[in-house]
Amino acid sequence: MxxxxxxxxxxxxxxxxxxxxxxxxxxxxxPRDQGKTPEGTTLQDTEWQQKREERIRRRVEREQQEQERQRQLEEQQRKKEEEWRSHVAKLASERESLRDRLHRLREFRDFQKKVLIQDLGLDPDSSNEKLTKILRRL
Known part of the structure; x- marks a missing residue:
């Protein structure tokens, strides 16, 4: 009533x-009537408590999902960095091997020139067209 x-x-x-x-x-x-109906307040309190627990659970789930997403991003970043490092190392290795090959080819070319100069009996200091033509053929 x-x-x-x-x-x-x-x-x-x-x-x-x-x-x-x-x-x-x-x-x-x-608010003074809150104490007069303990059945109603306990029901409201339990509902409030359940909602609070549900909010806490959802917040924890969101935090866990965010942490998982962050971990995956970090893992992807590490993989990309590792792939980049290996790619750069491979390119450096190829560049070094090309330099070594160029050096060996120049040494061989100098050796051929010396041998031709000795075989033809030419002066090593003079520039001879015949020697240049022979070297171009080779």
Whole structure:
């Protein structure tokens, strides 16, 4: 009966009172009445506690998902860095092998030139067209 008096005590127009039901205004309970209905408050407390636990659980799940996503991003970044390092090392190795090959070819070319100069009996200091033509053929 107290709730009927409380509902009647809520200031509103006649038109509004006809549209609204008493249950729509149950949230306007007097805070002093909280202790008078322990069954209702424990039900509300358990609902509130369940909602709170659900929010906490969802927050923990989001944090775990974020940590997992961050870990995956870091792992991908490490893989990319490792691939890049191996790629750079491979290119450096290829460049070094090309330099070594160029050096060996130049040494061989100098050796051929010396042998031709000795075989033809030419002066090593002079530039001879015949020697140049022979070297180009080779």
């Amino acid at each position: 107290a709730h009927i008096k409380r509902f009647a005590g809520i200031p509103m127009s006649k038109c509004m009172r006809e549209m609204c039901r008493e249950e729509d205004y149950m949230f306007l309970q007097d």
